[in-house]
Amino acid sequence: MADKATLPLLTAVPKTEGGSPWLTKLRRTAVENAERTGLPGVRTEAWKFTNLNALKALEPVAATGTAEIARLPAFADLQAVELHLSNGTLTHADAMPEGVDLVGLAEPDDAPDWVSETLGTVAETAPHPFTAINTGAFTGGIALRIRKGAAVETPILLLVDTRSLEGAGTVAAHPRILVVVEDGAMADLVEVHTGGGAYVNNAVTELVIGKDARLGHYKLQAESGEAFHIAMTAARCAANSTYDNFALSTGATLSRNEIRATLAGRHIEYRINGGYLACGDQHMDTATFIDHAEPDCASHELYKGVLADRAHGVFQGKILVRPDAQKTDGYQMNRALLLSREAEINSKPELEIYADDVKCSHGATVGELEDDQLFYLMARGIPEERARAILVSAYVDEAVDHIQREPIRDAFRAAAAEWMQKNIAGAPAEGGL
Amino acid sequence: MALLEIENLHAEVDGKPILKGIDLSIEAGQVHAIMGPNGSGKSTLSYVLAGREGYEVTEGSIRLDGHDLLEMEADERAVAGVFLAMQYPVELPGVTGMTFLREAVNARRKAVGEEEIDAMGFLKMVRAKAKTLGVTDDMLKRAVNVGFSGGEKKRNEILQMAVLEPKFCILDETDSGLDIDALKVVSEGVNALRTPERSMLVITHYQRLLNHIEPDVIHVLAHGRIQKSGGKELALELEQNGYADFVEAAA
Numbered sequence: 001m002a003d004k005a006t007l008p009l010l011t012a013v014p015k016t017e018g019g020s021p022w023l024t025k026l027r028r029t030a031v032e033n034a035e036r037t038g039l040p041g042v043r044t045e046a047w048k049f050t051n052l053n054a055l056k057a058l059e060p061v062a063a064t065g066t067a068e069i070a071r072l073p074a075f076a077d078l079q080a081v082e083l084h085l086s087n088g089t090l091t092h093a094d095a096m097p098e099g100v101d102l103v104g105l106a107e108p109d110d111a112p113d114w115v116s117e118t119l120g121t122v123a124e125t126a127p128h129p130f131t132a133i134n135t136g137a138f139t140g141g142i143a144l145r146i147r148k149g150a151a152v153e154t155p156i157l158l159l160v161d162t163r164s165l166e167g168a169g170t171v172a173a174h175p176r177i178l179v180v181v182e183d184g185a186m187a188d189l190v191e192v193h194t195g196g197g198a199y200v201n202n203a204v205t206e207l208v209i210g211k212d213a214r215l216g217h218y219k220l221q222a223e224s225g226e227a228f229h230i231a232m233t234a235a236r237c238a239a240n241s242t243y244d245n246f247a248l249s250t251g252a253t254l255s256r257n258e259i260r261a262t263l264a265g266r267h268i269e270y271r272i273n274g275g276y277l278a279c280g281d282q283h284m285d286t287a288t289f290i291d292h293a294e295p296d297c298a299s300h301e302l303y304k305g306v307l308a309d310r311a312h313g314v315f316q317g318k319i320l321v322r323p324d325a326q327k328t329d330g331y332q333m334n335r336a337l338l339l340s341r342e343a344e345i346n347s348k349p350e351l352e353i354y355a356d357d358v359k360c361s362h363g364a365t366v367g368e369l370e371d372d373q374l375f376y377l378m379a380r381g382i383p384e385e386r387a388r389a390i391l392v393s394a395y396v397d398e399a400v401d402h403i404q405r406e407p408i409r410d411a412f413r414a415a416a417a418e419w420m421q422k423n424i425a426g427a428p429a430e431g432g433l
Numbered sequence: 434m435a436l437l438e439i440e441n442l443h444a445e446v447d448g449k450p451i452l453k454g455i456d457l458s459i460e461a462g463q464v465h466a467i468m469g470p471n472g473s474g475k476s477t478l479s480y481v482l483a484g485r486e487g488y489e490v491t492e493g494s495i496r497l498d499g500h501d502l503l504e505m506e507a508d509e510r511a512v513a514g515v516f517l518a519m520q521y522p523v524e525l526p527g528v529t530g531m532t533f534l535r536e537a538v539n540a541r542r543k544a545v546g547e548e549e550i551d552a553m554g555f556l557k558m559v560r561a562k563a564k565t566l567g568v569t570d571d572m573l574k575r576a577v578n579v580g581f582s583g584g585e586k587k588r589n590e591i592l593q594m595a596v597l598e599p600k601f602c603i604l605d606e607t608d609s610g611l612d613i614d615a616l617k618v619v620s621e622g623v624n625a626l627r628t629p630e631r632s633m634l635v636i637t638h639y640q641r642l643l644n645h646i647e648p649d650v651i652h653v654l655a656h657g658r659i660q661k662s663g664g665k666e667l668a669l670e671l672e673q674n675g676y677a678d679f680v681e682a683a684a
Contacts, residue, residue, distance in 0.1 A: 370523075371486070371487075372523045373525055375486070375507060375523075376519070376522075377525075377533075377536075377537075378506065378511070379484075379510075379511055379516075379517050379519075380511055380533070380536075380540075380593060380597065381508050381541045381544070381597070382536050382540045383540060384506070384508065386536070387508070390536060391525075394526060394527025395527060397527050398526060398527045428536075
């Protein structure tokens, strides 16, 4: 049973009266759902490894004011068009490439049909209280449409930054992101989440991927060390589409990255890979859900974690194969590397299969660095500290290498290398491997 | 003074004595072979020389060029000139062959206070050496030993030896897992590295390898001790009679 606490995160009083009928209804339902469920407690199955007491103890205020956002060094060389969301508000937008429509979500009442017809249709609020709170309380964000058949070469780089300004206390932001990729269109979206001080970033990214479309969606969670990052990515994919998802988490004191995808057509290729790098007392929770609703789809999932010091990692991955989803090809693997005796991982891979002609495998491994690999490097003259760092880097790169767009892959490799340099003694310089 | 001096070496693994008093002296430029039955301590000797953790020396000494190897960690020994070509080369997923070699060379240069190696010059040098050993560019770009055949792994070991230019090489069962053609390539690679300054210790179960890499001295190791030493004729003798004499003699 969920903890029926009040909802300290519901910072803005949602407009559940007066606005456009579609939005009023959406907000009202969301708030009702949030209030009914309350924030998850330790007995909520989907959250059982993540204790939210520290988050519940906060009394955040709505994030107000905006700040300039700069790219992280790892992304400095990435050719991209930029969008900035500072404390949930769209503060900067480059001119979008041809075939891309951008709508800010500060005044969603006036949003065009393609927004009102899709917003809230993929990210469900009934079972997900944080998504419900975001839906009820979002005060800004972006909606992007990639028009039918458009092949957008330049990646869209979305910088999401949250911070308390002028002593506003602990703030909570609820950025909302909607991406509609119409039939046959192709694009790459990169989300980078950063911030300063203590705050809550409760983000929802909703994706509608059309027939024969391709979306690359890459996310770096590099929040401040005192931040709480709670994020939902919800995607619905149509037939013959490709969705290449990658998430790397390095920041926040507590983070939960949930990624849910419904494969709602045949011959969809879904790639969902990622990594989590944690040290100190960080808690990082990754939850993924893959809904194979139709036949002939493939999903590939590899997550790799590095946990140092007293860090705590959580990986919950579920693959559901519905009765119609014959010939499903599903692979899921979570590998965690523990660099200290006090580091901890909870891994819960889960398969639920109702079709009888499928190929599905899943697994989880937990380990330390291999002695024989370490000896091999040292026997060639490489000092132990450096040898360890090389092995950790290589371990992480194996996951990052699943990113299909090369310039974006390079940026994420650099982001991982930056984390290594800060947190792992002897780490090779960026691009050293 | 000999390049390598082993005196009264005793070593144990998990508290179990394996080496029980080895005396061995190898002059610069010499190739010695150690032959012996399974379980005689051959691989233990190679790991003890290279400084692997878990192999505890309880008595005796090992000196390379007069320096006490037992005072050094594995990486320091490598920098001092020890090279162990592994019986089972380890896979390093995510670490390319080129990176591995560059890291190794730069670690050595850093230890002696030299600048990092020039990347282009290094690439050319490695490619040239790789070519003579049949190590392709593709193998250098791939992760070390991952998906390599037995022969490819061993050639890769010899390539590392050629690039790192050690003073003292230990070849641990380099012939294992090799067909006759691969054995030839690997042996030619090793022979090309024989110089008047460099010594080698070839560890093998079979005489076959010694037809290709001809040693100056052969030692028979059994029960953790060198039971007999001699010239090439000793290998032929073993080929005919097996190790039975030594196993029983010491039992």
